[in-house]
Amino acid sequence: MQPETKKFELVCPAGSLPALKTAVDNGADCVYMGFRDDTNARNFTGLNFDLNNAREGVRYAHAKGRKVLLALNTYPQTSGWQRWTSAIDNAAELGMDAVILADPGLMKYATKTHPELRLHLSVQGSATNYEAINFYHEHFGIRRAVVPRVLALAQVEQLMANTPVEIELFGFGGLCVMVEGRCALSSYATGESPNTCGVCSPPKAVRWQETASGLESRLNGILIDRYGKDENTGYPTLCKGRFDVAGETYYAIEEPTSLNTLELLPELMRMGVAAIKIEGRQRSPAYVAQVTKVWREAIDACRRNTEQFVVKPAWMNELGKVSEGQQQTLGAYYRPWK
Amino acid sequence: MKLALGPLLYYWDNEKVNAFYDAIAQSPVDIVYLGETVCSRRHLLRLDDWLEVAQKLSDAGKEVVLSTQTLIESESDLKTLRKITGNGNFRVEANDMGAVRLLANHMPFVAGPTLNIYNPQTLQLLAEMGATRWVMPVEMSGAALSEMLQSRPANMETEVFAYGRLPLAFSARCFTARHHNLQKDDCQFRCLDYENGLTLKTREGQPFLTLNGIQTQSARVYNLLGELEELRATGVDVVRVSPQAYHSEKILHLFHETLEQRIPPSLALTQMEKLMPELPCNGYWHGKPGLDFIPQPALARSA
Structure with missing residues (x-):
């Protein structure tokens, strides 16, 4: 068992250098980011990092003992393969702590070219069962999988019992009602x-x-x-x-609502989930600050006393302010949602 | 080019399913994909029943492929998956990387349309694992396919979804049950009431999507009948027609006649108009939004 599994990492989004610093300052264990192009699934104008910003971000986070993960989680298209492989090369050169990938071809490139680079399976890889996760583990040595927001908690637990791969779950933010990677x-x-x-x-x-x-x-x-x-x-x-x-x-498919799993924290820790992920690289540094702060407090409180953990109304209130449509849901973790 | 019938995406009662495949056995289709790919709650036909249908079609000279479920969540889903991948007789279409894990280096397989094969490197990887045919993601354009096939692995056939409401998305949530204010676990099998799916329209009445249990399809019917020559020139080996509640044999017939060049595509398209549940679209192939319909100038002239 790796120590970081016990650590229960808080993984926060950064769409910009100020957001990254804010996440680190407010207690994120890891920050995830993308480059400024279509190699990541938040390819929006004015968002994301060029090489200089990325380097400064990594320096800032590492100086405070935090990790930086790079999302390269789109599928390389025929015409732009080199854009994705350069991004992998850059990630290795910048000293990223892991890259988050979805495409098997790209994983193969990463394992061959940078065997020391730690690979995480992106939620965009649509791995909803342990056979799929173990496929990526056997062939490319992925160390962690981010599971699509479609499984009930009991299903996550069953999955975890059958794979050596660490599991990261979405805890808060914009909710995809569809399986990520399986929506056109x-x-x-x-x-x-x-x-x-x-x-x-x-x-x-x-x-x-x-x-x-x-x-x-x-x-x-x-x-x-x-x-x-x-x-x-x-x-x-x-x-x-x-x-x-x-x-x-x-709302025939889904209400405008945010996922919020704060009340599941004791259960997630008991299950041995490795990390909890906050969605929202497209959101402002103010959002990142608010959400990171609340989750840091909640995780610390839960770790101090898991049995007695209660969700503070003030936390829900703070998170409610930044939720989409001011509504929150447990999503698929709560079975009747389906 | 060969003609394939994709897996049945809707939930029909046994009588309808059996009658449907009896008719298919007599149709000019070369390949038939069988099995439940959408929802594990649809159990009127068990795997053994599907295998019976498979045998019947195989006896009629069809190449039969068993398709696996796209969204695999539970241990019981995995049990079914293992039975399919270990069936020992029919080739399998893998629609999830879990299925690929079970098939890789054991038996040749078809890499299904939801495996997200978007570049030659990933296609090559699957070829090395034993894929002998791959189905292009529905959203891929003809131009991108052409680039893909410039470095096509040896012994790899290419199949393209060429007719039917496009399977666009999968969810853990059942939208048909949701429409009836039911939870998925107690869905009362409402999908049985919608043999072509349940149309979702915009608030100004434009048919937009089709709800089919946990699957969301296009409302429009993707139709590449007018592009068959282009597909052939690109190097496509197999074109897939997706089953619908009515007229599937007639549609297969028109595709077959067009492929055999016994009828001009323009005429086939005109005859097909009345057979489609909704207007056609073909945008994806042309690198446009999927719902666009680009009329083929060459066809318009010859019509």
């Missing part, structure tokens, strides 16, 4: 998807329009939602719109 809804509507371009429902396809029947959000012309005067608006992620199914209009 965005490219169906806009031509760009997480797998191919590192984006979902890309901002350039979004249009807001005030109409007689309300404020409308559209994605490449497709009506995703329409809001009444007193309703809160949300980003038109296409699975979180209101649609008409058999004459009934509702």
Whole structure:
């Protein structure tokens, strides 16, 4: 058993150098980031790191004894293979503590070229069972897998009993209702998807329009939602719109909501989960600060006294403020959600 | 090019399934993919029943491939998976890397469309593990495929999803049960009521997606009938038609006749219009949003 398994790492998002420093200052054990291109699944304008920023980020985190993980979690496309392999080379050169990969071809490159580089399986690898995780372990020596947000806790536990690979779970943030890596809804509507371009429902396809029947959000012309005067608006992620199914209009796929598993902390620790991940590299440093601070406090409290752990209302209140649609859910960890 | 019938993505009762495959046995299809790939709760046909269908089709001269479930979560899902990969008779389409682990270096297999093979390096890797055919991800363009195939591994066939509502996404949540305010564990098998899936429209009435249990499909019907010559020139070996509740044999027939160049694609497309549950799309192949429909100028001229 590796010591870090017991440590229960808090893995926080950084879309920029200020966000990275904020995450470190507020108690993240690991920070994850991406380069400024389509090699990662948050490929948004103005976000992410060039080489200089990445180097400074690694220096800052390492000086304080924290780790930096690099997300290279899109699927290299035929025309850009070198972009992905250079990113691997850069990760090794920068001294990244691990790279988070989804593509087997890229994993093979990494193991051959940089055998010392630690590999994590990205959630975009869609590994929902131990046979799949062990596949990546046997062939590429992955050390940790981030499991898609679709398993119930009992299923996660069953999976953990059958693999030597560490398991990292999403604890908080924007919720994918679909299995990550198995969703092409965005490219169906806009031509760009997480797998191919590192984006979902890309901002350039979004249009807001005030109409007689309300404020409308559209994605490449497709009506995703329409809001009444007193309703809160949300980003038109296409699975979180209101649609008409058999004459009934509702959130047919998922409500705009955030995953929040704070109350599951004692259970996750007992199970031996290696790390808990906070979603949101596209969010502001203020979000990163707030979420990291609350989770640091909660994890420390839970570790001090797991039996007596209770979620403080103040924590939920703080997290509620930064949640999408101001709603929170346990997602698939709680079976009736399915 | 060979003609394949993809796995049945909907949930039909046994009578309908058996009648469907009886008709398929008589159709001009070369390859038939069988099995439940969407949801483990759909159990009217057990694996043994599927194997019976497989034998029947095999006896009729079809190449039969058993497809594995795409989203594998539980130990019982894995048990079924192991039975399929160890069936010892029919080739298997792996739709999850867990299936690849069980098949690699044991028997030749088909690398299914959800394995996310987006580059030649990954394709080569799967070839080394024993894949002898791969199915292109639905969102890949013809231009990208062409680049992929410039370094195609030896003895590797390429298959393209060429007709049907596109399987776009998989979830742990059942959207059909959700529509009925039911939980998945108590779904009352409502999928049986929607033999072509349940259409999701925008609030201005545009058919957008199709709910099919835990799977989300396009509402529009992906149709590359007009692009078959382009597919052939790109190096595609197999075109896949996805089953629908009605007219599947007629659609296979039109694909077959077009492939044999006994009927011009423009005429086949016109005849197909009435057979499709929704308007066509073909955007993905042309590097556009999947729901786009790019009319083929050459076809328009000859029509």
